[in-house]
Amino acid sequence: MSGAKQDRPRVSVVMGVYNGASQLTATVESILEQTFEDFELILVDDGSTDGSSEMLREFAAQDRRIVLLHQPNAGLTCALIKGCDHARGEFIARQDVGDRSLSRRLEKQVQYLDRHPDVVAVGAGCRRIGPEGEFLGETIRDQSPEQITAAFLAEGIGISHTVATYRTDAYRSIGGYRREFRFAQDTDLWHRMTGVGQLGELPEVLFEWGIDMDGISSTSHDRQRQLAMLAQESYRCLQRGEDDHEILRRAQQTSWGEIPPTTVISPRVALASAEFFIGSQLYAIGDHRCRPYLLRAIRQRPFWIRPWVKVVLSYLRLPVKDA
Template sequence: MAVRDGQQWLSQAIDSILTQTFSDFELLVIDDGSIDQTPEILAGYRARDQRLIVLTQAREGLVCALNRGLNAARGTLIARLDADDIALPDRLLAQTRFFRRHPDVVLLGAWAQVIDEQGQPKPKRLRPPIDRAKLARALAKQNPFIHSTVMFRTAAARDLGGYRRAFEAAEDYDLWLRLADKGEFAILPEVQIQYRQHDKNITKTKALRQLFSARLARMSREGRRTQGADPASALTAPPEWSRQSEGAFCDEWSRIYRLLELADPAIGREANPSSIDLRAISGQLSDLMPGERKFAQQALVNLLRNRVRPPGQSRWLLLALLFRLHPTRALRLLWRS
């Protein structure tokens, strides 16, 4: 469990683990430089239950925290839980039993019930497919594993080098793709987690970074399969789509993301729209994933609002691209604007 300034829901998350029906575990909590009451909360739990082990670091980020926990773990299996989620009482028991029965499985997820900030259930349940073929197809396109539901084999994750910082905001998806190439993966068809949705979950900027990193994770996997080498192996930090680096495997999609970031009006006001070559990237728009399409359409609407447009960004071209991506949503966005 990684946490930074998580005092609001941290106790609920910890309690849900310490009261599990399966008791043979250690709970590693990595405090990523919290400045609220998180350290005091952790110290209190540690004094009462020696199964809780606190590791600290100076705001080095989530990926570093997760790898610190991975390296320190003494168990053969690692279960993830975010500091704002809640594990149901039989979660650890059910998943450890599954691993004992399926020695070829290296990665296991489960279903989740969505809750609000007060812990009240929402109508939505997150149910990734349990059929192996359907799950594999889903994994090839997006991340079907809810991070807080995941349990994986410690040795397998360590052999792969753990989480990679270059895939920030989608570091979990990158690891799942690599684990899936190493062994079997599955979904336990039971709700084992209460997944909390709240305003602090994700910002527009983080959402775009998540989409970009997920895109790179899929490209990285394709490179491993077709070329026998990982094109992202040399990356030590998240690549910036605003920069052009000749020959980098992400350059083509960086060009697209320079358009997508204009979905944020604040960025659009500061950006130079003449750097967006719509005709050059129009052929790639059909390859966008649903989340990317939403950003692209909002970016095109924001460009339409500009009274002065650079050459090559005619109103008719912008409208044509907007409707090509999703006609119904295009009408809705234009109506609101």
């Protein structure tokens, strides 16, 4: 499948990589094994220190569709800016380490964008996979682009960033990702994208979201919430024809400055919340494997009542025999 590259591939898949060695192979292979073959895969090594850099070099040596870029560690937003700047495709498709695109993802999203010229970015349904490979459920949304765009503008319910594919020309016409948004870079992008077109979503599962403890126990959620609100504020400001320079200054400070101590989440509390989240997902689908997660949440926060309740209910309502 590696044949000579086209002058301009239809799709540029962009992925930032920072210390993802344990999950890198499965993620990269999920793109290389797509049924749609007219793409380039741009891998941006964001200063990895765990062996990912060596793995990326091996991938690039084995497949001519891979473009490998390097930068000192600067975070996902900067990696995406660098990757998208090098993108030659008509469309840009996102991919994150730890997630897997199902084999027809690019084929279906390109077909959708070809059929819907007013849609500038399209997502898809996702299957959630836990740290030990547990099935945690699926999310599918069967709505029109008008409904999805309206829901995003009204409630902030956007399309999933890691499975999004969008028009390169539209991306560049609005200025692309902005460095000021270290987090919530997708929320900022989708707001500005709605100025040139609609958001869409395919009502079928086209990727698997690998949920790991490090990701959901991050202590940066407060920054993410603040930056999402600033992205919305910036959008409204631009809609009124006003300058958003002051908002971007605040976003820069929120991204890289110190958070007041009252809003900092301790690693212990964050880990307990992550364990509880996974346990709750498993409990909701009747999987007895919820118990170890809930018990670990209790060990982290013994006086937190919610995991205690779920543990008790799991023994009352779920099958006793392990599956």
